[in-house]
Amino acid sequence: MTIAGRFEAALDDVEEPDLRGPELLPVRLARACARTLRVDGAGISVVDAAQQRVPLGASSDEAAIAERLQFTVGAGPCMTAQEIRQPVFAVEDDLRRRWPVFTELLLGSTPFQAVVAFPLQPALAGAGAIDLYFRRSDDVPDLDVFEALAVGELVTSALSEAAVWSSWSPAEGPNWLQGPAPRRRAAVWEAMGKVSVELEVDTPAALDLMRASAYSRGTAIDDVAADLLAGAVRAVDLAPGDG
Numbered sequence: 001m002t003i004a005g006r007f008e009a010a011l012d013d014v015e016e017p018d019l020r021g022p023e024l025l026p027v028r029l030a031r032a033c034a035r036t037l038r039v040d041g042a043g044i045s046v047v048d049a050a051q052q053r054v055p056l057g058a059s060s061d062e063a064a065i066a067e068r069l070q071f072t073v074g075a076g077p078c079m080t081a082q083e084i085r086q087p088v089f090a091v092e093d094d095l096r097r098r099w100p101v102f103t104e105l106l107l108g109s110t111p112f113q114a115v116v117a118f119p120l121q122p123a124l125a126g127a128g129a130i131d132l133y134f135r136r137s138d139d140v141p142d143l144d145v146f147e148a149l150a151v152g153e154l155v156t157s158a159l160s161e162a163a164v165w166s167s168w169s170p171a172e173g174p175n176w177l178q179g180p181a182p183r184r185r186a187a188v189w190e191a192m193g194k195v196s197v198e199l200e201v202d203t204p205a206a207l208d209l210m211r212a213s214a215y216s217r218g219t220a221i222d223d224v225a226a227d228l229l230a231g232a233v234r235a236v237d238l239a240p241g242d243g
Contacts, residue, residue, distance in 0.1 A: 010035040024176075026159070040139075053071055065109055068222050070131075116148070190225070193206075
């Protein structure tokens with residue numbers, strides 16, 4: 001069977017009723033990626049026109065956590081692949097050397113010990129990437145790079161086709177930008193604006209304060225954003241010397 005046939009079969013095998021909605025297409029695609037490439041986890045994300053990183057979907061809760069940890073730190077294999085537009089291979093030793101803070105969180109919060117990230121061709125929502133996660137570094141050499149690149153093209157095609165054959169406004173984007181993961185990340189940008197206004201700092205500084213708070217609390221920046229918007233945490237609590 002061709003790689004396209006295997007991917008289509010894996011996509012068809014994602015039969016959970018709660019994943020049928022068009023907004024959850026990226027989750028189904030991520031699960032199909034993991035099954036087709038025989039890896040332990042997969043995640044799909046994009047960087048939009050505003051240079052904001054948006055997770056679209058993940059194959060498992062652990063893969064979703066890995067993405068949130070990477071975004072919390074602000075550096076990692078997937079972000080690097082999106083930036084340089086080249087594949088990034090990182091077994092545990094590479095992770096520890098290049099991204100020590102992310103690696104500490106990854107190993108402490110997920111079962112993954114290695115990451116391979118491939119950039120996707122720019123689509124309607126911006127430049128994307130696929131993260132592939134491995135429980136053992138020794139499994140990385142078994143990955144067929146050409147198959148992974150082909151799967152990346154199939155993912156891009158599926159997202160583009162879904163957008164073409166559906167109705168959506170430029171302000172909201174395609175249905176697959178309306179799933180739980182993108183909406184959760186949208187709260188970060190909203191909270192960032194809140195912190196920026198209340199502390200009278202620019203948005204990059206506000207994001208840095210939120211990241212520092214997340215790291216000190218041992219949680220993801222998405223959780224800090226939710227607390228800020230709910231009023232459980234005040235912007236002033238994030239200011240240096242406060243909290």
